[in-house]
Amino acid sequence: MKETLRRMQKKRAAGDSGFTLVELLVVVVIIGVLVAIAVPMYLNYRKGAANKSAESDVRAAVSAVEQFYTENGNKYPDDIVAPGTAGASVVFKIGAATTGQQVATLSPGNTLVYKQLTTGTYRICGMNEDGKVVYKYESAVGGSVKKATETDLDTCIKAAAPATP
Known part of the structure; x- marks a missing residue:
């Protein structure tokens, strides 16, 4: 028995230590499974x-x-249609007036539309560049x-205004 232990110790000392191919493949498969789970969650x-930034931009425009x-x-x-360019600002004004303006900053990739419907009422619609959720x-x-x-900004803006309470 002692002889067998000495032989095993000599083999380890000779540099025959390391991982087997099967062990390495198991590790690679585990990493692949973890990545396959993590990437879709990150994208969601x-x-x-x-989408929440688009909702926030609509709130800022209302203010x-x-x-x-x-x-x-x-x-x-x-009325305003503000395309989603990075760092764009929506300037609310009447005509070409440079006084009495209000500014709301858009998040990158968001589009905002403001439209007066009837006297004293308006609608603001906004969405992110993915175009799937309109606020x-x-x-x-x-x-x-x-x-x-509605599924797009044009339909959102053109939708009939609700009756005034």
């Missing part, structure tokens, strides 16, 4: 964050419109920003 988190209304003699700004705010209804049932 990014998509959700992008800017209401502040414009208050500071400019109870008049709402002109809408209607001043006639009030409340919070909600997911729109």
Whole structure:
């Protein structure tokens, strides 16, 4: 028995130590499974964050419109379509006026549309560049920003305004 142990120790000392091919393949398979689980989850988190930024941009636009209304003699700004360019700002104003403006900054990749519907009411719709979720705010209804049932910004803006309560 002692002889067998001495032979095994000599083999280890000779540099025959290391991982077998099967052990290495098992490790590679485990890493592959972990990556296959993690990548789709990461992409879903990014998509959700992008959609939440569009919702936040609509909220910021509502605040800017209401502040414009208050500071400019109870008049709402002109209609706006703001494309989603990185660091773009939405400037709410009437005509070419450079005074009495309100600015809301858009997140990269978000598009925002503001439209007056009837006297004293407006609708703001926004979405991220993935184009799958549209967020809408209607001043006639009030409340919070909600997911729109419409699938694109044009339909969101053209949808019939709700009856004034």
